[in-house]
Amino acid sequence: MRKFVFAGILVLIFTGGMLMVDNLTSAQTAPPTPTPLTGSMGTQADPIAPNSLTSFTVSNPYCYQPDPAVDKCSINFRFVQATDNQSSAPYMTWLAFTISGKKRYNATAFFEGTITYSYDMVPNGLIVACGSPNAGGAGNQYGNVYGVTIQPLDSSRNPMSTDIANVTCPAFSP
């Protein structure tokens, strides 16, 4: 009698153990979860937090190679928009884009509490070197990888928010 009950319990423990192992294995082999995204509206600053931006919306940056015979690529964004309701200091005064540590774009909030950037404001984009195949480690079809930082800044040039993206450019392989 006891032998059979014991065997039954063993079967249950064994199947339970198998399940746990399977769950752990499947958890390990599952594809890595991408960075949380915030939907089509991009990032949204907390409007309740004091001294914060009302909103900060950024679309995906991109890189393209207009002429394959020239080692020049263009980085651009469809749109970026930052709004400060100007109710309390610090106030948003600038919106800046930095590519690999170098400031490349700076807009001033003077007449409006909102700064909007659209790709057609810099029609040819921000020119960077495409780089040789696999220069950034993204494969032979790609060249340099650039860290692009978008920051609304206050009057003391302190960042009020920061969005960072790595942008991979096509390779220059004439």
Place this chain on the structure above:
Amino acid sequence: MRVMRTFLLVMIILGLTQALAYEPVHTAPQAVTMIVSNPYCVQDVETAGSCLINLRYFSASTSDSSFSHIEIAINGKVRANMSGFFENSAYLTGPMLGNGLKVACGGKNISGIPDMGRQYVVTLSGFATGSSPVVDSANVTCPYYQRKTYLPVLMK
């Protein structure tokens, strides 16, 4: 004795049922949904041998957060890349690529198509983590480039 055997059998069946019931369900990765417009080729300056390939729009998205990036390739060479950093989708319009992607127009009938220049394969691809890329390809034929030689006018 028979009761014990039955009991053991029931326990085994219960165990197997439990195993099957708790088998983790792996959700299928979401394929990229793409909407693309027709690519085109334009020779904006007649006297130049370069043409421009562009398209009106190219958008891609996934219903979950697995979206990775989109690519535009011409004859297998990647010419534009947009990654899904801040959005779960990518949306590219023609003007976002400046004047377009420069290619050689090619001489008359070079692709075998009468009164046309070179033909290029334009590949639009959308990528998501954990699933195969979605690829759309189109042949784009460019206007030809008629090389002209101007002789100097000699005054007698």
